[in-house]
Amino acid sequence: MRRSVLLLWLLAPALLGTGCAAVKPWEREILARDDMAWDPDVLEAQRQAHVYFSKEASLAGGGAGGGGCGCN
Amino acid sequence: MRGERQSQRTRRARLRRRVQSRRKRARRRRARKALQALTTSALALPGLAGGAAAQSREERFTSEYAYSFYSEDALPRSKVTAGGETDRYQIQTHQLRFAAPIADRLDLGLDVAYETMSGATPWYVVPDADGDALQVMTGASIEEARTDALLRGSYHFDSGQASLAGGASFENDYLAFNGLLEGERHFNEKNTTLSGGIGFSIDRLEPTDADLDPLRPTKQHRQNISAFVGISQVMGRGAAIQSSLTYQHARGFLSDPYKRVLVEGTPIADSRPDARNQLAWLTRYRQHVSPLAGTLHADYRFYVDDWQITSHTLELAWYQSLWWSLRLIPSVRYYSQSQAAFYGPWFDLPRADGLYSSDYRLSPYGALSWRLRAETAFSTWRIDWRASLSWERYLSSADLALGKVAIENPGLVSFNLFSIGLTARF
Numbered sequence: 001m002r003r004s005v006l007l008l009w010l011l012a013p014a015l016l017g018t019g020c021a022a023v024k025p026w027e028r029e030i031l032a033r034d035d036m037a038w039d040p041d042v043l044e045a046q047r048q049a050h051v052y053f054s055k056e057a058s059l060a061g062g063g064a065g066g067g068g069c070g071c072n
Numbered sequence: 073m074r075g076e077r078q079s080q081r082t083r084r085a086r087l088r089r090r091v092q093s094r095r096k097r098a099r100r101r102r103a104r105k106a107l108q109a110l111t112t113s114a115l116a117l118p119g120l121a122g123g124a125a126a127q128s129r130e131e132r133f134t135s136e137y138a139y140s141f142y143s144e145d146a147l148p149r150s151k152v153t154a155g156g157e158t159d160r161y162q163i164q165t166h167q168l169r170f171a172a173p174i175a176d177r178l179d180l181g182l183d184v185a186y187e188t189m190s191g192a193t194p195w196y197v198v199p200d201a202d203g204d205a206l207q208v209m210t211g212a213s214i215e216e217a218r219t220d221a222l223l224r225g226s227y228h229f230d231s232g233q234a235s236l237a238g239g240a241s242f243e244n245d246y247l248a249f250n251g252l253l254e255g256e257r258h259f260n261e262k263n264t265t266l267s268g269g270i271g272f273s274i275d276r277l278e279p280t281d282a283d284l285d286p287l288r289p290t291k292q293h294r295q296n297i298s299a300f301v302g303i304s305q306v307m308g309r310g311a312a313i314q315s316s317l318t319y320q321h322a323r324g325f326l327s328d329p330y331k332r333v334l335v336e337g338t339p340i341a342d343s344r345p346d347a348r349n350q351l352a353w354l355t356r357y358r359q360h361v362s363p364l365a366g367t368l369h370a371d372y373r374f375y376v377d378d379w380q381i382t383s384h385t386l387e388l389a390w391y392q393s394l395w396w397s398l399r400l401i402p403s404v405r406y407y408s409q410s411q412a413a414f415y416g417p418w419f420d421l422p423r424a425d426g427l428y429s430s431d432y433r434l435s436p437y438g439a440l441s442w443r444l445r446a447e448t449a450f451s452t453w454r455i456d457w458r459a460s461l462s463w464e465r466y467l468s469s470a471d472l473a474l475g476k477v478a479i480e481n482p483g484l485v486s487f488n489l490f491s492i493g494l495t496a497r498f
Contacts, residue, residue, distance in 0.1 A: 022261045023306050030310040030360045035367040035391035035399070038314060038356055041460065043138040043167045043493060044445075046183070048464075051142065055466075055485055057409055057433050058375040058383045061318045061352030064252050064271035064298040 038062075136169040138493035144191070144485050147207060151482040157192040157209040160485070164188050177228045183239075185220040194483030196332040196339050197417040197430045205417045207482040208339075210330070218243045222250075232257040232265075248275040254300075263306040267316070271298045279329040287332065287341040294324030310360035320350045333430040334418035342429050344414065350377040367391040369403070381434070383409035384474065389443075401445040401462075408438040408474040417479050432483035438472025441465060455498040464489040 023031070030036065039045035049060045144160035152158050164187060171181040192209045200206050222239030234255040241248040254269025275294045282290040302316030323346060331342040357370045369389040376382045389403035412434040414427035445462035466487050470480035 022263045023309055024261070027309050030362070031306060031312060033360065033367070035393070036310075036312065036358050036360060038358070040391070041447075041493065043136055043169055044460075044462070044491065046185075047138065047140055047165065047167065047489075047491065051487075051489065052407075055433060055468075055487075056383070056407060056439070057377075057379075057381050057412070058373070058385070058407075059318060059320055059350045059352040059377075061354035061373050061375070062300070062302070062316050062356075063318065064254060064269040064300045 131173060132497045133173075134169070134171040134495065134497050136167075136493065136495045138165075138167040138491055140165045140167075140489060140491040142487060142489050144487045147209075147482065151205075151207055153198065153206050153208050156207070157211065159191055161189060161191040161193060179226050179228075181224040181226070183220075183222045183224075185218075187218050189216045189218070190214065193330065194432060195330075196334055197482060198334055199418060205479050205482045216243060216245075218246075231259075231262075235269075245278050245280050246275065247278075248273055250274070265304040267300075267302040267304070269300055272296065275324075277325060277329060282329075287339075288329050289325065289341075292325035292329070294322060294326060296320055296322035310362065311358065313355070313357045315353070315355040318352045318354070320348075322348045322350070328429075328431055331429070331431055333416075333428040335422060335428055336420065340428065342431065343427050344412075344429055345379065345427060348377060348379055351375070365393040375409075379434070380413040381410055383407065397449040399447050401443075401447070403443045403445075405441045405443075406438070406472075407440075407468075408472065409436065410473075410475060411436040417481060430481070432481040432485065435481035435484070436473050436475060436477045437468050437470050437481065437484055438474065439466060439468035440472055441467065455496050457497075458493075458495040460491075460493040462489075462491045462493075 034040050052058075053060055140163075142161070142163040142165070144162070146158045146160060149158060166186045168184045169181065171179060173179045191214065192211075193214065195208045195210050197205050197207060218241060220239065220241040222237055224235055224237035226233055226235040232255060234253075236251075236253050238249075238251040240250070250271065250273040252269055252271030254267065254271075256265050256267035258265050273296050275296075277292045277294070278290070279288050279292075282288045298318060298320040300316055300318040302314060304312065304314040306312050326346060326348055327342045327344045329342075332339040333342055334340075352373055352375045354371065354373045357368075359368045359370075360366075361368065367390070369387070369391065371385075371387040373385040374383075375385070385405065385407045387403065387405040389401055392400045392402075394400060412429065414423065414425070415429050415431070415434040417430055417435075419428055441464055443462060443464040445460060447458060447460035449456065449458045451457065466485075466489070468484045468486060470477035470484070
């Protein structure tokens, strides 16, 4: 299972890169909108990640690190 | 007469000069705004300035505050042993965040969170006369407080950035120190970004009332290291996708010192393996829909670990811009996990490996949550403000799981989460 996940992930860049014309800096007005950010509200993203991490068995994903806690 | 004409000519000349001056100022303002928009768009691209976890470059001083109230539903009396506590956890959280550019290429950020917790928590599960599961709750209400702080410094290169962060979390029974190093590099005219990082956490547990409970350990340790790699790709003028893999290895005391599990009719201490390997694959997509003035956020996460838990998470959000800078954001999240290899509501026979847990967080279940958020932006005294208000409802049950569940854990949680936030940029 883990091997197939890794393989899929390694193929992802190739799949993503194909068929995408490069967007020039002056064409990025929409991409620069705050609602296009991965996490438009950092505090909300931290809060939700903490709640789900405390109540579910899964790792948040999307980054390394993060502090431990008792989290009953 | 001549004097009057002279005076009229002077007034007209003054008026012309004023109008010209206003036009010049307006032209300068427009040019400044255009330049600002271009600079911002070049720096704040999703997945370009901000990688899989990194934040975008700070161009202004930012101060944020948020308050949230988390409240778990009381358990139905029918799911709790006779006379047991039914009220559950409530948590009030204050979050503060400061970020500022301190040099041309360097910015600093500080995150502080303080939360107070109170209520009873699930202890272990017993079968009733019909074989249905009943929850035994902790007798006394727990009162706890936690303070968490993280300091982050980021250095920006022409084609990427590197960040170093360190933090600590303090509770009366739990102390954790953590750090991380991460970076990102842009390629393909900043349309592709590769990111990666490593992190660690060193934790010490000193469970309360260990002297009163012979099954509770006095002092224990656990550590974890984690690493992630991610790729972000701009798909068009209004679309971007990001995919990242995060691996974490934890070792040490990974059991819950406050939980028990019923084995052959006797409650014993929760006992889990002393190592855990976890892998999360998170993919996120952003698509702006100009005719509707809205943006779609679609996130999917696949998770697997060597405790034999797998999970799927799908989250969809719609950012709808309305009038007067008002924005409404409805979202929905679905989550489903399988059980850990050593989980059971109770055990009629001993296991060969001696591992047992009846923690609902390791049980098989599914969860559905929905959230509504409203936010608005306004400016006063050269400060740009953003105010937000949100509510989330979370329900979990065995019926929502992807697979079939024989016995639902009675301790599964449902909660409400209310939040307000205020951000100032100056």
